[in-house]
Amino acid sequence: MIYVIATTQVKPEGREAFIKGHKECIAETRKEKGCVSYEGHTSIHDPNLYVVVERWETRDDLNAHGKAPHMKVWREYAAPYRASPTVIEIISDGKVEKF
Template identity: 45%
Template sequence: MIFVIASIKTTDEDRPGLIEAARVCIEETRKESGNLSYDLHQSVTDPNAFVFVERWQDREVLEAHFASKHLAVWREIAGPLIVEKSVEIISPESVEGL
């Protein structure tokens, strides 16, 4: 099993657009074969801070997710709206920075 923890920050102005883009991406991602969970959490202390918590069957299905059309759309729309990000891929064997 593979976990992905992706922390992102946006601005007050861009928050609604980021949330809508995330909603679409989450909906499509949850349909992917090998996706065990894909959730977005908003900070209770900073409304512009979000964390994606993902669980994947294995690295192969995660790589397929990285190549998916809906993730490309997410990156195109959300990329300019994100002011800070950190992504970690966690497996039983290691933790990688991305």
């Protein structure tokens, strides 16, 4: 099992549009092969910190997700709403990878 935690600091004025747009991405991602779960959340401590929690059956499934057409659309849509680059952590077997 592969776990992913992706955090994005969102511009306050773009927060609602970012979250609304991500709902479409969530719906498409949940249809992907190997997607066990994929959810978006807002931090209770910082309303402009958006956290995506994902679970994938294999690393290959996760890699395919990153190349999915809807992810390209999502990245382009979300770019103007980000206050900083998304930080992604991949967790498997107790090891953490950052990229």
